[in-house]
Amino acid sequence: MRGSFRRQQCLRYDVSPDVSDAIVQVENLKKNYGPVEAVRGVSFEVREGEVFGLLGPNGAGKTTTVEILEGLRTADSGRVSVCGMDPHRSGTEYQNLFGAVLQSTALPEKLRVDEALALFSSFYPKRRDTSELVRRFGLEEKRHTFYSRLSGGQKQRLALALALVNEPLVLFLDEPTAGLDPQVRREIYDIVEELRQEKKTILLTTHYIEEAERLCDRVAIIDHGQVMAMGTPRELKDRSAGTTRIQVRLARPAQDGALQQLEGVADCRQFEDSYVLHSRRPPQTIVALVKHLEADGNELQTLEIAAPTLEDVFIELTGRRLRD
Amino acid sequence: MRNIWILTAIRMRLALRNRAFMFFSLMMPLAFLFVFAAIFARGDTRMVTYLLPSVLALTVMGSFWGLSIQLVTFREQGVLRQFRLAPVAPFEMLVSSVIANYILTMPTVVIELVLARTVWNVSSFGNLWGLFVMMSLGTVTFASFGLIVASMTNTMQETQVINNAIWFLFLFFSGATFPFVFFPGWLQRVSVFLPATHLIIGLQYVLIGGASLWKVGPEIVALLTGLLMSLFVSTKLFRWEPEARIERRSKFVAAAVVIPFLLVGVWENAQDARRSELRAIYNSAMQRSLPGQTPAQTPPQNPQQ
Numbered sequence: 001m002r003g004s005f006r007r008q009q010c011l012r013y014d015v016s017p018d019v020s021d022a023i024v025q026v027e028n029l030k031k032n033y034g035p036v037e038a039v040r041g042v043s044f045e046v047r048e049g050e051v052f053g054l055l056g057p058n059g060a061g062k063t064t065t066v067e068i069l070e071g072l073r074t075a076d077s078g079r080v081s082v083c084g085m086d087p088h089r090s091g092t093e094y095q096n097l098f099g100a101v102l103q104s105t106a107l108p109e110k111l112r113v114d115e116a117l118a119l120f121s122s123f124y125p126k127r128r129d130t131s132e133l134v135r136r137f138g139l140e141e142k143r144h145t146f147y148s149r150l151s152g153g154q155k156q157r158l159a160l161a162l163a164l165v166n167e168p169l170v171l172f173l174d175e176p177t178a179g180l181d182p183q184v185r186r187e188i189y190d191i192v193e194e195l196r197q198e199k200k201t202i203l204l205t206t207h208y209i210e211e212a213e214r215l216c217d218r219v220a221i222i223d224h225g226q227v228m229a230m231g232t233p234r235e236l237k238d239r240s241a242g243t244t245r246i247q248v249r250l251a252r253p254a255q256d257g258a259l260q261q262l263e264g265v266a267d268c269r270q271f272e273d274s275y276v277l278h279s280r281r282p283p284q285t286i287v288a289l290v291k292h293l294e295a296d297g298n299e300l301q302t303l304e305i306a307a308p309t310l311e312d313v314f315i316e317l318t319g320r321r322l323r324d
Numbered sequence: 325m326r327n328i329w330i331l332t333a334i335r336m337r338l339a340l341r342n343r344a345f346m347f348f349s350l351m352m353p354l355a356f357l358f359v360f361a362a363i364f365a366r367g368d369t370r371m372v373t374y375l376l377p378s379v380l381a382l383t384v385m386g387s388f389w390g391l392s393i394q395l396v397t398f399r400e401q402g403v404l405r406q407f408r409l410a411p412v413a414p415f416e417m418l419v420s421s422v423i424a425n426y427i428l429t430m431p432t433v434v435i436e437l438v439l440a441r442t443v444w445n446v447s448s449f450g451n452l453w454g455l456f457v458m459m460s461l462g463t464v465t466f467a468s469f470g471l472i473v474a475s476m477t478n479t480m481q482e483t484q485v486i487n488n489a490i491w492f493l494f495l496f497f498s499g500a501t502f503p504f505v506f507f508p509g510w511l512q513r514v515s516v517f518l519p520a521t522h523l524i525i526g527l528q529y530v531l532i533g534g535a536s537l538w539k540v541g542p543e544i545v546a547l548l549t550g551l552l553m554s555l556f557v558s559t560k561l562f563r564w565e566p567e568a569r570i571e572r573r574s575k576f577v578a579a580a581v582v583i584p585f586l587l588v589g590v591w592e593n594a595q596d597a598r599r600s601e602l603r604a605i606y607n608s609a610m611q612r613s614l615p616g617q618t619p620a621q622t623p624p625q626n627p628q629q
Contacts, residue, residue: 070409072565092411100409106402110341115334122330123410166410 021047023170023201024069029078031064031225038064040225041078046170049199051192053216055206055310057320061225062205063103066174069203070100082170096124099163100172105155109148113139113158116147117165124166133161137191153184160191171195173204177211189214209311221314228317236313243267243278245306246285250275251299258296263288269315276315278308327412331420332427339428345390349425353383353432354439361444372444374609376436377527378500383432384463385494385520387425389487391470394421396483399474404564414562418555422467429463454530454537457544462523465547468554469519469581475561476578478569494520504528505606512599517582517589522546525602533605542588549584557581 024046031039039061046052054062067073069080071087071094080087085094107116117130134143137157142150150158156176163171176192177185192215195202206212212219213233220230229236243266254275260268264281279285282305293300315321339345357379365371395418398404407417440446449455473490477483495501497511498520507515515521526543529535537544561574570578592598 072405072408095409095411102402102405102409104402106406108338108398108403110338111334115337119330119334120410123327123412 023048023083024052024203025079025081025084026065026069027079029065029068029080030076031061031068031073032076038225039068039075042222042225042227043078044220044227044230046201046203048201050217051196051200051202051204051215053204053206053212053219054222055209055212055216055219055314056222057207060207060222062222063174065222066100066172066203066205070098070102070172071095096126096166097169098172099166099168099170101156101159101163101174101176103174103178105159105162107147107158109146111147112144113147113150114143116158117161120162121165126167128165128167130161130165133164137161152180153187156180156184156188157191160188170201170203173202175205175207177206177208185211209309209314213310219310221310221317223314223318229313233310236310237308239313239316243280243308244282245304245308245312246277246279246282246289247302247304247306248275248277248289249273249301249303250293251301254298255296258292259289262292267316269319271321274302276312278312278316327416328420328423331412331416332423335420335424336428339390339424345428348386348390349429350432352386353379353436356382357436357439361440365444367444369445369447370610372440373446373532374503374528374606376440376446376449377524377531378503379436380433380459380527380531381462381498381520381524382495382500383436384429384459385466385500385523386491387429387463387467388470388473389491391421391425391467392473392477392483392487393470393480395471395474396477396480399563400480400566402566405566408564414564415555415559418471418558418562421471422464422555425467426460426463430459433459448534449531450534451530451536454535454540455527457537458523458526458530458540461544461547461551462527465519465551465554466523468551468558471558472554472578472581475558475563476570476575493518497521499524503606505603513593516592517585519547519550519585522585522588525598528602528605532609533601542591546584546588550581553581553584 022045026045027043029039029042030037042061042065044052044054054065056062064073068075069082069087074088082094082097085097087094111119114130114134117133121127121130134140137160139154139157139161142154147155147158160173160176163173173192177188180188189211192202192204196215196217204211204215216233218230218232219236221228221236229239250273259265259275259277262277262285264279264285265277266280267278269276277285277289286303290300311321339349360375360379361367361372365375404417437449469490473483473486477486497515498504498518499507499515500520504512504515504521504524516525522543526540526547529540529543530537533539557578557580561570561578563570
């Protein structure tokens with residue numbers, strides 16, 4: 001059988017980097033929904049043991065990409081594989097490889113937590129001790145609770161536990177913290193960070209900058225179905241290397257292009273009532289800004305200075321914010 | 325195969341926690357038994373015996389209702405796609421629901437038979453093995469119709485409309501509530517196209533007439549073919565995704581499930597003997613001698629007009 005060598009390597013988990021360290025491969029993936037081009041030629045690889053993030057706004061094509069990898073949707077063209085296996089041609093062997101948290105998890109309302117874990121683990125040949133998962137995800141007190149009675153955070157922890165019942169080689173987490181309140185979100189971060197330390201291979205999608213920065217080894221910024229940039233968060237931020245982000249709010253709108261002309265300004269964009277300047281020489285830019293405003297009869301209301309974030313990279317690449 | 329048992333077990337648990345299921349599969353059938361035996365038959369053992377096939381058919385006929393609602397609910401809620409992530413096949417999802425329904429419905433049937441014997445003194449259930457086969461086949465076949473309904477509808481509203489329409493037909497035109505032998509001739513000819521009629525006729529043959537399974541061959545063939553076609557078509561048309569819609573063309577494929585019933589209906593219409601046999605079964609039920617039975621307050625009416 002072709003590719004069986006790598007498959008065996010993958011199945012044994014101890015993939016040696018010199019054979020192939022790409023667990024997940026996505027090549028020139030395309031998918032349309034009627035006239036809407038949801039994914040327009042996305043390519044990336046997820047390497048063994050890394051947390052790879054797809055960062056982009058809603059509707060960027062992240063979920064479609066992940067759901068094609070999960071076998072829930074079919075691609076129009078391009079290729080996806082996990083350990084060299086195709087989601088639609090490899091049968092149940094493929095499903096044994098991965099664990100997934102869907103964008104919205106749904107279980108029968110009257111299914112208890114421990115029953116859900118026992119049920120889903122029983123489908124797989126390789127399974128994990130579910131009581132250990134219950135403990136690990138802090139669900140001991142809720143183990144006999146109906147799914148419908150769980151809080152949002154508990155449901156999401158159960159979803160993560162369910163994704164691990166088959167000792168998967170790779171985890172797909174689609175917006176694992178969307179819609180959760182900040183405290184619960186931090187809980188989920190801790191879990192993902194733990195998994196990262198265990199060298200789990202994870203593909204996650206998010207539209208939260210901090211999530212991508214904190215959790216991901218590598219990030220692909222994705223917008224309108226295309227990968228705009230890819231690299232470690234550090235590398236991506238170095239694209240804006242040497243620039244500082246200055247965000248200002250003015251009493252009234254600045255003249256067109258005036259701020260762009262200021263000393264040291266590499267880039268200037270307007271968002272609603274504020275302007276974001278990227279400056280190579282922040283002190284000079286600020287002095288020039290104040291002088292300009294004085295001459296113009298305008299007033300400075302707020303001014304913030306920060307090192308560039310992934311969001312700035314995103315703004316540079318796409319001309320808009322992740323969330324409005 | 326293993327997955328089927330795993331899913332069957334969990335579906336049974338979920339059903340037992342579902343009040344609606346308990347109502348429709350236990351309370352309502354017992355209510356039917358009471359209404360038919362105590363009110364329609366006025367406690368007369370001969371009439372109770374004659375109506376027992378209708379009660380038993382009503383008990384299992386509604387299986388399609390629960391199964392269709394459950395499947396559509398799971399699809400709409402996104403529960404099915406959760407299962408799709410795991411190595412579970414559509415066929416396993418579908419068959420497990422039919423088996424779970426069967427296992428949970430049979431106790432109700434036994435309770436009804438016990439009540440018929442103890443409360444209304446029904447002394448004989450005719451061909452017991454035949455009764456078991458007819459009831460088992462009826463339960464799984466009518467449950468599988470629910471899978472067809474779920475596969476040919478896109479929303480819960482549609483499912484409810486179709487369920488109501490089917491239930492109405494089954495209830496009033498199959499002889500379930502109004503005995504088949506009392507139907508005018510033209511209605512009898514139409515009625516034999518309904519699956520529910522086949523179940524009731526088959527039950528009357530084995531339970532009242534004590535007929536062999538060979539005698540109810542046409543009914544068994546109709547129900548069995550209907551079952552196999554339902555399972556095949558609903559597996560083919562199975563949709564995991566909430567937003568997946570059925571194509572118009574596929575609806576006709578789903579509707580093809582009625583073909584075995586049409587064919588057997590045509591055959592039955594050509595067999596005048598069968599209708600006179602059913603009348604003979606009715607007459608024999610009414611004339612049966614009943615030792616130790618308190619006389620009925622009103623003797624059953626002669627159906628001949």
